[in-house]
Amino acid sequence: MLQDMVKAYRHASGHGQSLQASCKRCAEPTIVLQEIVKASRGRFGTVKLCTEKSTGRLLAVKIVPYTEETKESTLLEYHILKKLHHTNVVQLHAAFLSPQDLALILELCEGRELLRCLSTGPQYCHLLINETCIVFIRGRFGTVKLCTEKSTGRLLAVKIVPYTEETKESTLLEYHILKKLHHTNVVQLHAAFLSPQDLALILELCEGRELLRCLSTGQSYSELEVRDYLWQILSAVEFLHGKQILHLDLRSENTVVTEHKLLKILDFGNAQLYCPDKVTSPQRYTDYVETMAPELLEGQGAIPPTDIWAVGVTAFVMLSADYPFSPDCGPELEKEIKKGLIKFSHCYAGLSGGAVRFLQSALWSNPWGRPSASDCLKMPWLQEAGLATLQQLPVYFPSAKLRSFLRQRAAKTKAAGSSRS
Template identity: 40%
Template sequence: CHLTISNDYPGSVGVFKADLLSLLSRGRFGVVRECKENATGKIFMAKIIHYEGENKQTVLQEYEILKALHHDKIMSLHEAYVTPRYLVLISENCLGKEMLYSLIDRFRYSEDDVVGYILQILQGLDYLHSRHIVHLDIKPDNVIVTYLNVIKLVDFGSAHFFNPVVPKPLGHRVGTPEYMSPEMMKGDPIGPPADIWGLGVLIYIMLSGRSPFASLEPVEQENRIKSAQFDLTKCYPNASQNAALFLKRVLCMFPATRPTVKECHANPWLQDNYLMKLRRQTLTFTTTRLKEFLVHHQRKRSESLTKHRVLLRSYSNVSTQPGPPSVTTSGKQ
């Protein structure tokens, strides 16, 4: 299959031609596929998003956000093309694995391994929040660990700009219910604390092999999130007290009382001094429960893909029409 896209207007980067490779994921709005650029032979990720008139601005917001981001902890945008029916984002190919799959590669992992990932995620969030951007879908699927053990935050389909002076509600739900913060569930004003909450859910999963708020009943899950009801005794018995105290802070029901990124960095549990690091390295967990969680997680993802299967036209020899002059392609980083 081939992909040929162009924006034939002043300031564009011309025509992008590539061979489409493996399907990486499929969601409500489109698909993500590996692609090999014909001109250079480089491998990229192509996110192909179909849109209609009513959701065009929502779809284009992902492009507007990505083109402004340049950080080593965040997936970088290579080029973007807007056509009358599709937004095509050509991004760096983040070679590696989703974070939890990276952990289960080993028989045991330590609390220090968990902290190492958290600190990198916090670096990415610090960059986003300093630019008044919230990700709003921090979850295992959207944190890639490269083969150099570097974290990359991906999928900015739920991301929004926020007002740091007067936070505002989004007016609609975004993200994944299991990882939404209480204020997202309630439709309250949204800001950086929502991402801190998502990070807290990730940490709980890594320290327990379980989801803190999951329930077979969506209403029950929503109630648990809104009231921040989770059970710390489900964490591994040897998880440290410092880790438990940190979880209590980041999974607080009230966004104003959750720590900022900088306050997280100052937390005793995340300190990089020799004794704290040594202590974390001695606290190790088997991957059995995490593997069980991932089996269940993958089953839910498969069900979601079936439910939201997107009908896209054949990619074979696709040549799209120029986009409107008001939307330009992104430059290379």
């Protein structure tokens, strides 16, 4: 069909005539298709190879469907391309129109996509993004796939975040924050590549289970285990706050417990640089009301104690298999959070005094009444957990209740996703 198109329609020469008018003149074309060697299919058409008849030079032909409904948008690409003459922009050589298709004859640009070029260049030659990546996480801020370290075969994670004119500032902020972070309990950034459409963050692959799922795997778990994981979280938060960084999404879903019970904090898509003179807008952090601090609901913005509240909520869930407040969303839930009406009756029986005191302080409604991460780590209850030297008999909690909580949470998340779509 394309051979017939090229024979029937002539290139619009650009002497002030429209493409349609030029195409009515059926003289011998200067460019014809020879043997098709390769084709790729994009969103707006199919790209193949063609040959310049007089010289044998290879060019690319982009074939775009042309219908009555799409002709205006289809011809717009031609009208734009014929105006462009720049070193860094693909050049248009000719165009042919048939009743079914528009064929754009373009400069053949041989090479690699930017990300793949960077991944094999001298600076990043140790990294190679898999040609057939396996998607294993789709989050709010991007898609996470697997990639391989070329020299060793070591698996890493690549987080691909959409990059647009509107989102570029917030997208690049995650990169600028991650490159500052070097801590045992924080996911490590290995490299980053930028294309016009995406930012690719090459990250340490943290294999394991989410914190709550890790605790729920056996018959029971102990208060000592909870304290040890909280000590690791707070150690990371102390480090982040020392760098003037707020995570602002310290839910259990953003943690992974790897081998040897090492906890890692993931997903810095919500993270912000903290400046005491600048209010961080709370509008970005309203996805999960159950874990939102009172100051965010009041519209006061995020501050370091906001992260402490989130840690307190996670601690409460581990020590009760329930949220600190009513599970029902809506105005009543927000009122309870703002007033700090914590339902301590939901906690497991037998909790130590240290555990209760930690929850009371971390979930204090006035943010400036909450302890800092450094102050939390100095509490005797958490010092004993970090050093694992507690001598009293451990208190155990049934994992079945936590598994039930996780099922309810998953159902609620699925229902919320369906309502948004």
